[in-house]
Amino acid sequence: MVIGADLGGTKFIAGLVTPDGRILTRHRATVPTSREFDAVVESVARTIESCYVPGSERPQAVGIGVAGQVDPASGIVHHAPNLRWKDVPFGPRLSARLGIPVVVANDAHTITIGEWRFGAGRGHDHLLCLCIGTGVGGGVIADGELLRGATHAAGEVGHTVLVVHGRPCHCPSRGCLEAYVGGWAIEERVREAARERPEEAAALLARCGGIERLTPLAVEQAARDGERFAREFLDRVAEEFAAGLVGLVNAFNPETVIVTGKIAEGFPEFILRGREAVRTSCQPPASTARVLPSWLGADAGILGAASLARDALPSEAPA
Numbered sequence: 001m002v003i004g005a006d007l008g009g010t011k012f013i014a015g016l017v018t019p020d021g022r023i024l025t026r027h028r029a030t031v032p033t034s035r036e037f038d039a040v041v042e043s044v045a046r047t048i049e050s051c052y053v054p055g056s057e058r059p060q061a062v063g064i065g066v067a068g069q070v071d072p073a074s075g076i077v078h079h080a081p082n083l084r085w086k087d088v089p090f091g092p093r094l095s096a097r098l099g100i101p102v103v104v105a106n107d108a109h110t111i112t113i114g115e116w117r118f119g120a121g122r123g124h125d126h127l128l129c130l131c132i133g134t135g136v137g138g139g140v141i142a143d144g145e146l147l148r149g150a151t152h153a154a155g156e157v158g159h160t161v162l163v164v165h166g167r168p169c170h171c172p173s174r175g176c177l178e179a180y181v182g183g184w185a186i187e188e189r190v191r192e193a194a195r196e197r198p199e200e201a202a203a204l205l206a207r208c209g210g211i212e213r214l215t216p217l218a219v220e221q222a223a224r225d226g227e228r229f230a231r232e233f234l235d236r237v238a239e240e241f242a243a244g245l246v247g248l249v250n251a252f253n254p255e256t257v258i259v260t261g262k263i264a265e266g267f268p269e270f271i272l273r274g275r276e277a278v279r280t281s282c283q284p285p286a287s288t289a290r291v292l293p294s295w296l297g298a299d300a301g302i303l304g305a306a307s308l309a310r311d312a313l314p315s316e317a318p319a
Helices: 037-050 090-098 107-118 183-196 202-208 216-224 228-252 262-266 269-281 299-312
Strands: 002-007 011-017 023-030 062-066 069-071 076-080 085-088 102-106 127-132 136-142 256-260 290-293
Touching: 002 037, 002 107, 002 299, 011 037, 011 299, 023 037, 023 299, 037 090, 062 090, 062 107, 062 299, 069 102, 076 090, 085 090, 090 102, 102 107, 102 299, 107 127, 107 136, 107 256, 107 299, 127 228, 127 262, 136 228, 183 216, 183 228, 183 262, 202 216, 202 228, 216 228, 216 262, 228 256, 228 269, 256 262, 256 269, 262 269, 269 290
Parallel strands: 002 062, 062 102, 127 256, 256 290
Antiparallel strands: 002 011, 011 023, 069 076, 076 085, 127 136
């Protein structure tokens, strides 16, 4: 058995995973507020050790997805903005602390692998996975292989440009898909809209208790209840997501698109509007792609990371 894990900017989750994709034990922890490298490594190590089963053999390896740019060969995390890390030897340090091999990968890649091997993408060798949470990441399976790219950064679909000279992104560019449909962007945009049109937003603001309490979840809930300002805002964001999806489907020609992440879970319009846009606006050879929600939710990253760890183990010698 191996450990699969997911490290974000504020939380960490790990699970003990069997070869057939069952998670036997699962533990969560909060990332130290300092984000200091040694403190995070120790917290992660202790959480992983909490997943061990007393009296059983130690897991053979750990796979861990990190929100950032990673070199899987060396285990170095080159850039993880939410952790404030740059060029840190996360894999080697954690491996030394635990005494077992550690495989580090981009978290969107681990989610993609998880959905491909155990979830909604199982049996499909051409797959696009879009992870819409605070930011927008993704992964691509092409001809049955994870597309990694020259510097292991393939799949950064959130930073494809949707609007030339558009909204500033958290990357060096402007007009990125993430700057319109990522969680941080939705929060910024709805607050801007409420300031510009306070009378139209009055009901939503009263419901939330002020502009500073406007969140993507609050907008989603208000839209469900028929609040007009929230409904119109949500429709616009879903339309922008669908436009970005059409370009991605044309570019990668997947059989299946999986849309996952906290924002995607809260905004089912992304799936509905995306399906229609792919059917009506993609090039004919690409327009047959299915657009599906995640089957695994938060477990996709754990299962994908565990799979990558298991893949890296040496094969048994033939009998």
